[in-house]
Amino acid sequence: MKLSSVVAALASVVSATILQNGQVRITDYPDTVIDPAGYTFETYSPSAHEISYKGRWDSKYISWWSAPGLKFGFTGEYVAITFGPLTSNTTLVGYRVDGQDWQFTNITIGATHLFVSPSTTGVNITAPIDPSTFELRVTNWAYGVQIDAVHVAKGESLFKIPNYGRTIEIIGDSLSAGQYATLEGLSSYTYGLGAGLGNTEYSLTAYPGICLFDKQCYGNLRGMFYQWFRTSDTSGRAIDIWGDNPEVWDFSKQPAADIVVINLGTNDNNSANNVTTAGYVAQYTMLIEGIHAVWPRAQIILISLWEGFNTIGNTYEQSSGFYTEIYKIYEYFNLPEYLSNPILYDPVKNTTYKSFRPSAPFVSYFNTTGILQHNDIGPQYHPTDVGHIKLASHLIQYIKLKFDWVLYATGPEIQHDTLYWNDQQDY
Template sequence: MRFLALIASCVYLASAKILQNGQVRITDYPDTTIPSIAGHNSSWRTYPRNARELSYKGRWDDNYISWWTAPGLKFGFQGSQVAVAFGNNTSPEVLIAYRVGGLDWQLTNVSAGTTHLLADSQATGFDSGTTQTFEVRVTNWDYGVQIQNVYVASGRLVQIPDFRRRIEIVGDSLSAGQYATLEGIASYSWGLAYGLGNTEFSITAYPGMCAYDGNGGYCYGGGPRQRGQEHQWLKVSDNSERAVAMYGNSKNTIHVMKNEGSLSDPPNYNFRAHPPADITIINLGANDSGQNVSDEQFFNAYTKLIDEIRRQWPRTQFIILNLWHFTQSGSTWITDSPLDNVIQNVARHYNRGSLNENGGQGIVHYFNTTGILEHNDISPAGHPTDVADVKLASHLMQYIKLVFGWDLEQEGPEVQHQTTYWNDEVNY
């Protein structure tokens, strides 16, 4: 059943309507496909996917295939147009967000073997004679793209430096943006990272994931083939059906609701090839709860994950989030999250018995969402609404500013797309 539900959700992504204040939001995004550029126009310069000017964001494997949530590609360029060719391992009709500089994000669907014109000075109005920044992001947590080539018309690519600050968000569907209107690019993780400004980020989150890895590949809803983050965070890919197809290991065959399948067996992520995160945010436990994971198993899995991250990034600081689950109590709603005490004990474990909510000398900081999210911030599917994601991101931004001294550096660029709707009617 879980396997069938996952397939159904993927179909839903490609064809669903998005309701905005009760009205249907237009999702008929422009078709940006163009014929293959190679050999047709001498004004275009071709760059291979391993060109030094290209900077890959989030997790990508050695074949330039994207994984996890909201991975991206960023580079500078001088020229009048930019096009990107997508390889054969691109998901069908995956929705991407792209933009020049800090202008509004644009959306289009791409598929394997296609080339897309994604920047045009005549259409957008940018100065083709100066260096511009171009960025593309995969919006969904389940789909991915493969970069084949990048093309620039009447110009060249320019290598731009990374931002000096880095954060890592580790989690499940709550961090991946499942059920948010635009998924990964509407998540609190996205809003936090772009809200901080001038910050590199990676969202290593996928729906259904537990912290605990001892259920033989079973986690949310009994599967399918879902490893815990204490294991999977070290891997280049998530445990999606796409990953199983790419990295399936017949030796790890298990049975999921009478459907036989195999766990993916991806390579370890090459942490040495990438700078460490300054701050690592962990939001896990929603799927461990109710899966017969004991408090001791959850504690051990959580601390093992933190220790694994510390081995890779010895100087990173941690923010761990409590869980939110609202239940009705009489005429009101209260939070009821049975693993919260365990998460607090994780913080105490690394801070000599102190909870360390408001800073201090410890490496693990406990972030309490109580009072930030209310009952109506949670959708009928049990996930944050878009408003809740914005609220959570905003509070985390201020927490990081106060505890770690990070300035909110960036001004002007759009953060979350298609949120500029409002009421102009004064007579009602």
């Protein structure tokens, strides 16, 4: 969803301030910058096969979209990363060792940051024969980092961490990117869904203000119908780095998605963007056909739109957009005549073609009606942290019941700083 502040946010300098209910939130994140000359490191290039990149990263090792990250195993008691000149200055990242809680720090362009040292919680708890796992995630949707080098102590090593056996892709706009949530990408329902399933690879291809239809919407020069097939998002920094010729995304870089969740159309449904219903339906249909061409075995879930709440008399009522249209798209892909002769989309030639190969049903519909209440939507018309958690929880249960996915997240923290409790019995 797009508000007047989105355009300003795209052009503004990165801020380390987090607001909570209009008040500045005390963060006290540690300054992890070090002088590498004071350490003896074993250094790996960003192309080292031991490093697994999560989400979308380009050929310059620059991160894009929401909550991209990296993961690797390491021995020893030190992990440091040097960030390149195309890093957004003061970008907030979350990082952790194994199943410990997220820690946070702001990244400095061109600096080396020490993330793990002998004082880090969790270091050396793992049995000596097993390497510890290091994970880093960019919290913001508009900014990113560039990896220049990864360091461990001299004589120590990085290890490749095998991918989990299942993968989920979420495609969306600001509602899915986590805009206005406390930690943005790491507070979003999309991250909560991917991490909350447990033992699941996830990629959050979402960006605020973007339309599904391929046109300029709220400062985004292209729609998701075009941009999903590209590596970078629609941010100003993407234009600065790649101009009007972004890299085509190589889908072989990541495991094929088993489930794809699509939540698009809120910006298309705004009269300011002039997207016709016919155009929206046509390109939504072709986007699904393109996804099916890329990942023929993926199950695709279409999410019904919620557009906040209106006052009706002395109560509230949820509003929606393209409600009938999205449901009819779902029905279309489940028609016997479609499944017996499915149509696919080729983004290179921008044309559709018949596959002449029967397809099993692969499109499902998730109705959001009744999940959120009016107080789950913040003043900026986006879900609160609690709203995101509710959406993620319902989607997790939907996927569990419909696709028989086992839930594996049984301990490590997912949403950070959401542990609220009362320990006063007399109040």
